Amino acid sequence: MLSAILRKPVSRVVDPVAVFLLRIGVTPNAMTFFGSLGTCVMALWLWPQGEYFWGTMGVIAFIFSDLLDGTMARISKKSSQWGAFFDSTIDRVVDVALIGALLLSLLKTDDRLAVVAFTALIGGFLVSYVKARAQALSLECDGGFAERAERVIILLTAVGFAGIGVPYILAVGIWILAVSSLATFVFRVHQVWKQR
Secondary structure, eight states: OHHHHHHHHHHHHHHHHHHHHHHTTOOHHHHHHHHHHHHHHHHHHHGGGTOHHHHHHHHHHHHTHHHHHHHHHHHHTOOOHHHHHHHHHHHHHHHHHHHHHHHHHHHHTTOTHHHHHHHHHHHHHHHHHHHHHHHHTTOOOOOOSOOHHHHHHHHHHHHHHHHTTOTTHHHHHHHHHHHHHHHHHHHHHHHHHTTO
């Protein structure tokens, strides 16, 4: 949903960077790997220590690669089944690292929000799984509010602002993430059911 709205303005920034990286010999798969590795390291290193703001800034610096790798593959015309599989799989690893890092932080302080964060983790996986399974059956399964871009933005916004002391923002963000992820899962299941 959000990605469709932002596609044109974001591409004005991303496309020139992608062209430059290709020119200096960076491959789309390398961008996927190193960007995702950096994202995971920043989240898993800093968020469990309670460093929400700086951890979020680190994640944002690396997660930009998630926009670049697909653009690089498109521009270089080097899209492949392996590249698509690798990108999708690594995205799931990053999703687990982000929510998992926050979950570790909440568990360390015995925060009851840990249950909600765990629900958000499950919801995110269900949203991704139902889409992948439907596509394997050549069925349409898209849309809903909490696609991956929206989930990441909600999470980073909530954690980042919690890091500068905005009250209740973390609780609000995690609840929105959990509820919207489960709602999107139900929406997609219903979408597939209508095609039976």
